[in-house]
Amino acid sequence: xxxxxxxxxxxxxxxxxxxxxxxxxxxxxxxxxxxxxxxxxxxxxxxxxxxxxxxxxxxxxxxxxxxxxxxxxxxxxxxxxxxxxxxxxxxxxxxxxxxxxxxxxxxxxxxxxxxxxxxxxxxxxxxxxxxxxxxxxxxxxxxxxxxxxxxxxxxxxxxxxxxxxxxxxxxxxxxxxxxxxxxxxxxxxxxxxxxxxxxxxxxxxxxxxxxxxxxxxxxxxxxxxxxxxxxxxxxxxxxxxxxxxxxxxxxxxxxxxxxxxxxxxxxxxxxxxxxxxxxxxxxxxxxxxxxxxxxxxxxxxxxxxxxxxxxxxxxxxxxxxxxxxxxxxxxxxxxxxxxxxxxxxxxxxxxxxxxxxxxxxxxxxxxxxxxxxxxxxxxxxxxxxxxxxxxxxxx
Numbered sequence: 498x499x500x501x502x503x504x505x506x507x508x509x510x511x512x513x514x515x516x517x518x519x520x521x522x523x524x525x526x527x528x529x530x531x532x533x534x535x536x537x538x539x540x541x542x543x544x545x546x547x548x549x550x551x552x553x554x555x556x557x558x559x560x561x562x563x564x565x566x567x568x569x570x571x572x573x574x575x576x577x578x579x580x581x582x583x584x585x586x587x588x589x590x591x592x593x594x595x596x597x598x599x600x601x602x603x604x605x606x607x608x609x610x611x612x613x614x615x616x617x618x619x620x621x622x623x624x625x626x627x628x629x630x631x632x633x634x635x636x637x638x639x640x641x642x643x644x645x646x647x648x649x650x651x652x653x654x655x656x657x658x659x660x661x662x663x664x665x666x667x668x669x670x671x672x673x674x675x676x677x678x679x680x681x682x683x684x685x686x687x688x689x690x691x692x693x694x695x696x697x698x699x700x701x702x703x704x705x706x707x708x709x710x711x712x713x714x715x716x717x718x719x720x721x722x723x724x725x726x727x728x729x730x731x732x733x734x735x736x737x738x739x740x741x742x743x744x745x746x747x748x749x750x751x752x753x754x755x756x757x758x759x760x761x762x763x764x765x766x767x768x769x770x771x772x773x774x775x776x777x778x779x780x781x782x783x784x785x786x787x788x789x790x791x792x793x794x795x796x797x798x799x800x801x802x803x804x805x806x807x808x809x810x811x812x813x814x815x816x817x818x819x820x821x822x823x824x825x826x827x828x829x830x831x832x833x834x835x836x837x838x839x840x841x842x843x844x845x846x847x848x849x850x851x852x853x854x855x856x857x858x859x860x861x862x863x864x865x866x867x868x869x870x871x872x873x874x875x876x877x878x879x880x881x882x883x884x885x886x887x888x889x890x891x892x
Contacts, residue, residue, distance in 0.1 A: 503630065503631060506630065507627055507630065507631065508626075508627055508858075510623050510624060510627075510858075511623045511854055511855065511857065511858020511859070512533060512534055512535065512623055512854050512858065512866075513534070514858075515531075515533040515534075515842075515852055515853070515854045515855070516531060516533040516534045516852070518846060518852065519531040519533060519846065519852035522846070522850070527850055528850055529846070529850045529851070529852060530850060530851050530852070530875050530878055530879040530882065531851075531852040531871070531875075532851065532852065532853055532867045532868045532869070532871065532875075532876065532879050533852050533853065533854050533868060534868060534870075535672060535735070535819070535820065535821065535868055535870055536740045536868075536870055537735065537738040537740070537790060537820075537870050538870055538871045538872055539738040539790050539793075540738065541737065541738050541739050541741075541742070541775070542737065542738065542779075542783075542786035544778055544782050544783050544786075545737060545739065545775050545778045545779050545782070546775070547778075548774055548775055548777065548778030548782070549771050549772070549774060549775040549778075551774075552770070552771050552774035552775070553771055557770070557774060558770040558771035558774060559770070560770065561766060561767055561770075562767040562768070562770050562773060563767060564758050564761045564762035564766060564767050565591070565592045565593060565754075565758045565761070566591070566592065566593025566594075566746070566767070566768060566773055567593070567770070567773050567774070567777070568588065569777055570593050570773050570774075570776055570777045570780070571588045571591045571592075571593060572588055573776075573777055573780040573781050574591045574593070574746050574748060574780065575587065575588055575590075575591060575748075576780075576781070577780050578729070578748055581704075582715055582717060582718050582729075583718060584717060584718060584724060586748050586749075587751075589751050589754070589755070590748055590749060590750070590751050590754050591746060591747070591748050591754065592746060592747050592754050592757050592758050592761065593744065593745075593746050593768050593773060593776070594732075594744075594745045594746060594747065594757075594761065594768060595743045595744070595745070595765055595768050595769070596732060596734065596743040596744065596745045597700070597702050597730050597731060597732035597734065597745030597746075598624060598745065599743075599745060599765070600730050600732070600745045600746060600747040600757075601624070601625070601628055601698070601700070601730055602628050602631070602632075603747070603757040603760050603761055604698065604728055604730070604747060604753070604757060605628050605629055605631070605632035605634060606631075606632045606757075606760050607753055607756035607757050607760060608632075608663060608664060608696060608753060608756075609629065609632040609633055609634035609663060609664075610633065610634075611633040611634075612633070612634070612635060612661060613633070613634045613635070613661055613663040613664075614634065614635045614636075614637045614659060614661040614662045614663060615629045615634050615635070615636055615637065615662075615663060615664045615665070615666065615698075616637050616638075616639050616654060616657055616658070616662060616664070616665040616666070616695075617629070617636050617637065617638055617639070617665075617666050618638070618639045618640075618641065618647070618648075618649040618653075618666070618667075618668075619638050619639065619640050619641070619647070619859075619860045619861060620647060620671075620673055620674065620823060620856065620859035620860050620861045620864065621638070621666070621668070621859055621860055622668060622672045622673070622700070622859070623858045623859060625666055626638075626860075634663070635661070637657050637659075637662070638657070638860060639653045639654055639656070639657050640653065641653050643814070643825065646674065646676040646814065647671070647674050647676060647823075648676060648678055648682060649686070650682070650685070650686075651685050651686060651689045654686065654689060655689075658693065658695075662693070662695050663695065663696060664695060664696040664697070664698055665686075665690055665695055665696070665697055665698065666698045666700060667683070667686065667697060667698065667699050667700070667716050668700040669683070669699075669701075669713075669715075669716070670703040670704065670706065670707065670713065670817065670818030670819050671703075671818075671819070672702075672703065672819055672821060673819075673821050673823040673854075673856075673859050673864075673866040674814070674816065674821070674823045675816025675817055675818050675819040675820075675821050675822070675823070676814075676816065676817055676818070677707070677711055677712075677713065677817045677818055678714075678716075679714075680714045680719060683714060683715075683716040683719055684719045684720075684723075686716065687716050687719050687720070687723035687726075687727075688722075688723070690723070690726060691722050691723055691726050695726075696726060696727075696728065696753075697716055697717075697723070697726055697727040697728070698727075698728055698730065699715055699716050699717055699727050699728065699729045699730065700730045701713075701715050701729055701730065701731045702730065702731055702732055702734070702735055702745075703735055703818055703819045704731070704736075705735075705736040705787060705791065706735060706736065706791055706794060706818050706819055706820065707791075707817065707818045708791075708794070708795040708798055708816070708817060708818060709795075709817065711817040711818065713818070715729065717729050717749075725750065726750075727749055728747055728748070728749035728750065728753060728754075729747065729748045729749055730745065730746075730747050731745065731746055731747075731748075732744060732745030732746060733745075733776045733779045733780070735819075736779075736787055737776075737779040737786070737787065738786075738790060739772075739775065739776070739779060742769075742772040742775055742776065743768070743769065743772060744768055744769075744772050744773060744775070744776040794820050794869070794870070797820075797869045797873060797876060798815070798816065798820075798869060800873070800876075801822070801867075801869050801876055801880070802815050802822075804877075804880045805822060805824065805867070805880065807884065808829070808880070808883055808884045808887055809828075809829060809832055809884075809887050809888060809891055810826060810827075810828035810829030810830070810831070810832050810833075810887065810891075811824050811825075811826060811828075811829055812824065812825035812826075812827070812828065813825075820868055820869050820870040821866050821867065821868050821869070822866070822867040822869070823856070823859070823864055823865075823866050824864060824865050824866075824867060825863060825864055826838055826841065826856075826863060826864060826865055827863040829841070829887055830863065832887070832890070832891040833887060833890035833891055834890065837855075837857070837862045837863070838855045838856050838857065838862055838863060838864060838865050839855045839857050839862065841855075841865075842854070842855045842865060844886075844890075845883065845886055848886065849882040849883065849885070849886040850882065851879045851882045851883055851886075853865045853866065853867055853883075854866040854868075
């Protein structure tokens with residue numbers, strides 16, 4: 498039986514594929530160190546765990562919920578947007594989803610018709626382009642300079658805008674670069690989108706993981722017209738160490754949100770009930786764990802940055818947020834005799850037993866993504882192995 502053309506054209510997630518390779522080698526008894534998946538290495542905070550247990554024991558988690566999510570959690574999202582964004586929404590402008598990834602999937606299925614275009618700045622999170630294609634749309638990539646921290650300008654966007662442009666994705670802070678757009682940069686992009694009737698998709702999943710003196714501004718916060726033209730995507734996975742619970746949410750134009758709810762009702766029925774009650778506690782309960790985890794990530798960032806700079810050929814920008822480095826390894830590839838990062842990453846895994854994600858999955862094959870969302874011992878050993886591997890290959 499032939500698979501559908503859309504499935505045949507679909508690329509697997511580069512991050513999950515890299516993590517799977519590392520796990521397969523570990524299962525064979527090989528000492529593999531993985532810096533692949535963007536997953537906090539902390540246990541979900543205890544207050545959230547207890548809320549989930551209480552929901553199970555009370556019987557609340559035993560039944561279907563509304564497709565859009567339990568009312569209490571949708572109201573908590575409204576309150577979260579008021580508290581953290583200073584923006585007012587109503588409950589009908591919210592949907593709770595099976596992770597922020599599924600919120601994006603539902604959104605593209607809701608807004609895209611065949612051949613509609615979505616502008617995606619390079620580098621991009623691995624699933625953006627494939628989800629657009631699954632919805633029948635066409636991903637169109639906007640390029641910028643590394644010297645500008647890969648942040649696109651209106652001029653960059655104008656180069657790729659067409660009559661078919663339906664939406665633009667703004668991921669700030671960015672996965673994989675960890676860079677943040679300034680309010681001025683976002684204001685210009687937001688006004689451009691409004692003027693050209695292009696929907697803004699604001700992926701804000703890393704908005705609480707900011708370091709140093711940097712601050713987070715969502716593009717939705719920059720005026721009523723821009724807010725009304727923006728769908729905010731967020732969730733509890735990164736901020737609250739809840740990747741396995743699979744709870745995300747979307748907020749924005751009611752017509753679009755209601756369309757997403759219709760699709761959800763015919764696909765997943767509803768997000769897992771117990772996870773929703775856990776997420777309710779995450780958003781409304783004690784927030785001290787958020788800052789405690791953020792501080793650990795920032796400490797790792799500051800310790801790892803100088804170590805990466807010591808690896809021959811690595812060109813490293815210091816991230817402002819998230820828990821990734823997106824490293825230009827073009828000089829390293831030349832030193833070691835490689836043409837692209839994919840072969841370098843494959844040999845690094847097989848020979849030095851360190852797993853990274855190739856930049857090809859993010860649209861840029863001369864780069865690698867390094868996650869520091871793991872313990873310091875693993876990070877330090879990994880860097881030592883990478884450095885030794887490069888020095889040996891460069892001889």
